[in-house]
Amino acid sequence: MGDYKAPELSEFTEIPPLQEGAxxxxxxxxxxxxxxxxxxxxxxxxxxxxxxxxxxxxxxxxKSRALQVYLDSCVRCGxxxxxxxxxxxxxxxxxxPVARQDLMRKVYRRHFTLAGKWLPWLVGAEDLTExxxxxxxxxxxxxxxxxxxxxxxxxxxxxxxxxxxARDIMDHIGKGQKYCNEIIGKVHTIGNNLGLPGPALxxxxxxxxxxxxxxxxxxxxxxxxxxxxxxxxxTPSADFFAEPHVDGLMGYAKVFHQAGASWTISSxxxxxxxxxxxxxSYEQMREVALRIRKAALDLGVKRLVFGECGHAWRVAYxxxxxxxxxxxxxxxxxxxxxxICEYTYDxxxxxKLTFDKSANDHMTLTFxxxxxxxxATRMGGVPGGQFEIPRAIARAVCNNFxxxxxxxxxxxxxxxxxxxxxxxxxxxxxRVKGAKxxxxxxxxxxxxxxxxxxxxxxxICKSQFSKVFPEYGFGMDRVVSxxxxxxxxxxxxxxETGGNGQDETVAGAAPAETEE
Amino acid sequence: xxxxxxxxxxxxxxxxxxxxxxxxxIQYWRTPAPLKIPTMPAPLTTGGVVMRIVREVVLFESLFxxxxxxxxxxxxxxxxxxxxxxxxxxxxxxxxxxxxxxxQPFGTYAGFAMLAGLAALWFRRIxxxxxxxxxxxxxxxxxxLLLAITASGLAMRYVARTDIxxxxxxxxxxxxxxxxxxxxxxxxxxxxxxxIALMAIFPFSKLLHAPGLFFSPTRNQVDSAREKRHLAxxxxxxxxxxx
Numbered sequence: 001m002g003d004y005k006a007p008e009l010s011e012f013t014e015i016p017p018l019q020e021g022a023x024x025x026x027x028x029x030x031x032x033x034x035x036x037x038x039x040x041x042x043x044x045x046x047x048x049x050x051x052x053x054x055x056x057x058x059x060x061x062x063k064s065r066a067l068q069v070y071l072d073s074c075v076r077c078g079x080x081x082x083x084x085x086x087x088x089x090x091x092x093x094x095x096x097p098v099a100r101q102d103l104m105r106k107v108y109r110r111h112f113t114l115a116g117k118w119l120p121w122l123v124g125a126e127d128l129t130e131x132x133x134x135x136x137x138x139x140x141x142x143x144x145x146x147x148x149x150x151x152x153x154x155x156x157x158x159x160x161x162x163x164x165x166a167r168d169i170m171d172h173i174g175k176g177q178k179y180c181n182e183i184i185g186k187v188h189t190i191g192n193n194l195g196l197p198g199p200a201l202x203x204x205x206x207x208x209x210x211x212x213x214x215x216x217x218x219x220x221x222x223x224x225x226x227x228x229x230x231x232x233x234x235t236p237s238a239d240f241f242a243e244p245h246v247d248g249l250m251g252y253a254k255v256f257h258q259a260g261a262s263w264t265i266s267s268x269x270x271x272x273x274x275x276x277x278x279x280x281s282y283e284q285m286r287e288v289a290l291r292i293r294k295a296a297l298d299l300g301v302k303r304l305v306f307g308e309c310g311h312a313w314r315v316a317y318x319x320x321x322x323x324x325x326x327x328x329x330x331x332x333x334x335x336x337x338x339x340i341c342e343y344t345y346d347x348x349x350x351x352k353l354t355f356d357k358s359a360n361d362h363m364t365l366t367f368x369x370x371x372x373x374x375x376a377t378r379m380g381g382v383p384g385g386q387f388e389i390p391r392a393i394a395r396a397v398c399n400n401f402x403x404x405x406x407x408x409x410x411x412x413x414x415x416x417x418x419x420x421x422x423x424x425x426x427x428x429x430x431r432v433k434g435a436k437x438x439x440x441x442x443x444x445x446x447x448x449x450x451x452x453x454x455x456x457x458x459x460i461c462k463s464q465f466s467k468v469f470p471e472y473g474f475g476m477d478r479v480v481s482x483x484x485x486x487x488x489x490x491x492x493x494x495x496e497t498g499g500n501g502q503d504e505t506v507a508g509a510a511p512a513e514t515e516e
Numbered sequence: 517x518x519x520x521x522x523x524x525x526x527x528x529x530x531x532x533x534x535x536x537x538x539x540x541x542i543q544y545w546r547t548p549a550p551l552k553i554p555t556m557p558a559p560l561t562t563g564g565v566v567m568r569i570v571r572e573v574v575l576f577e578s579l580f581x582x583x584x585x586x587x588x589x590x591x592x593x594x595x596x597x598x599x600x601x602x603x604x605x606x607x608x609x610x611x612x613x614x615x616x617x618x619x620q621p622f623g624t625y626a627g628f629a630m631l632a633g634l635a636a637l638w639f640r641r642i643x644x645x646x647x648x649x650x651x652x653x654x655x656x657x658x659x660x661l662l663l664a665i666t667a668s669g670l671a672m673r674y675v676a677r678t679d680i681x682x683x684x685x686x687x688x689x690x691x692x693x694x695x696x697x698x699x700x701x702x703x704x705x706x707x708x709x710x711x712i713a714l715m716a717i718f719p720f721s722k723l724l725h726a727p728g729l730f731f732s733p734t735r736n737q738v739d740s741a742r743e744k745r746h747l748a749x750x751x752x753x754x755x756x757x758x759x
Binding site: 015017018061062063064065066068069070072073074075076077078079080081082083093096098099102113114115121122123124147150151152153154155156157158161282283286317318319321322325326335336337374375376377378382383384386387411 | 548558576586649657725747
């Protein structure tokens, strides 16, 4: 690792020539026993791993219609072959969605189909050998489960479902991924991915309150564990300290303040992210989700609002009712759960927020649709609200907004390159190369429309872009939170307006003084 | 002897096809989808989902978004196959329904469209690097099989006409369990033999994409996760036992 270069940007993302094995060296650190065992997985590769893997495979086939149908249905038409950002960025043919699926499909055929048992050579059936298992570990950790391929597949085959199943099988034989499993363990014991304990969280939130007061002269609260609050905000823990995430959190706080809402954060469920989705474990995902239910019950809240996070919104929007419902104890007049963008958008529609859009005039913005928000969730009451609502907010708070090329946004959006449990330093080469399609599209609007900043509504996207922007010659501070822009432009009651030309006091252009 | 082989072959292939497809459809039906995973934006109503599936089946909507060439050749082949099959109904029914008569002229030309579509798909499979990489022996053989069925069919229509009256007698005999001799035309025997093979392969191959599409959770689920609690039976058990 280390001796790689970011790909050259091109006007359109071109389909690269195949380079077999180009990324076969890429794999994340293996989970150690202390990361595996708390999740109920074997600490290290078990002796009878082959039989155990096939047995688990068989169980999953009975539990998941998607897995069963998708392993049967592919006709290898090739429609998906040029759709994956990791393929486009690396040229490794095993990063073509169909080829990635075939790593699992060939074992499925060998063990679970007649044709594969009798005529393995004909249908490409193979045993689960050590080499195949290594390929699984490498290439199922080169899928960010962004579902772009599923949009274009004539049968809707979703590689995310396949890679989740593969990771689940590997976890069950003791070949887990350190990054995800370590983090899930932290959520179980401490309540968030970062392992930030309650007192530290309280401290951080106090600091943010002071920052906002220094900036605006208004006392905006960021309450923690307040019983009887109406709204429980569940947000990715990166929002508590990372840049530009924290500016987004201050933006939510200002919106709640201006709406006169009573709200709170929970130290017990201080995490919106649910990395158990990435490892395909329903049981783990449910356990993490149940923390939110417990927090909502303990605090006696009436509403549930989620902060800016892509896969978290997928788990919230699509899975939370299944995993931790029914939510009959919450106020049924509001969506359960609700996205902070839906919340802010409603207030804008009702005319309850006023903005000084010029506070964002020093930027020209574009919007990166986060993969999970775009292709696995909705916002608002109509299909596609997940595309329109964030853009409507952006247009309400900034004067300069431009979209990137149509085939690279909305349902066709490219993953940032760091989703799906791959946002770890041991996969840096993959992350840099996988970002290429997004960087190409961004570069076009930078060159042609003078775009200076890109908005994201996902903690992973924000961290990933901060890291890979410099590799492509962009400043790392060129990614912003949507609610950071809202926070810049919002006019709070009693705010020191300062007079003309003083926008900067409101605008969070200067980074908040939080720990790096 | 020939008649016995083809008669038995058709019965066996039909039974095998029905058994194999039923087995798969029941399996898909019974396997729960534990989570809501429609590819968004997705319809908010069941009616909307029906329309989504209809668009996928009739127009190949997703494939159209993906790749215009694969869509063009793939759609052309499938539409022509449908016409050709409808045209073939005339060999299985007596008297022939009016609309089958109407389909007849389109059905005969459809054979050429099938041939062109299949040839173009095969060309892509061989010459487009990415598709060549993902193609295995069975992918090529499937195209060969379909091409051979189409070509032999066209040959009987345009090159060496077969005794279609005798064939219809044979087919009606199969349906009525009143067995009649199979015409001993070599091209016809090849054509029928390959069709028997196709029927036998269908439920044990990638041709399962046909029923699979209807069971694909990313396509057949309604976007209603917040409004309606979705719970798989095994997940309900987990919930009952785990709390």
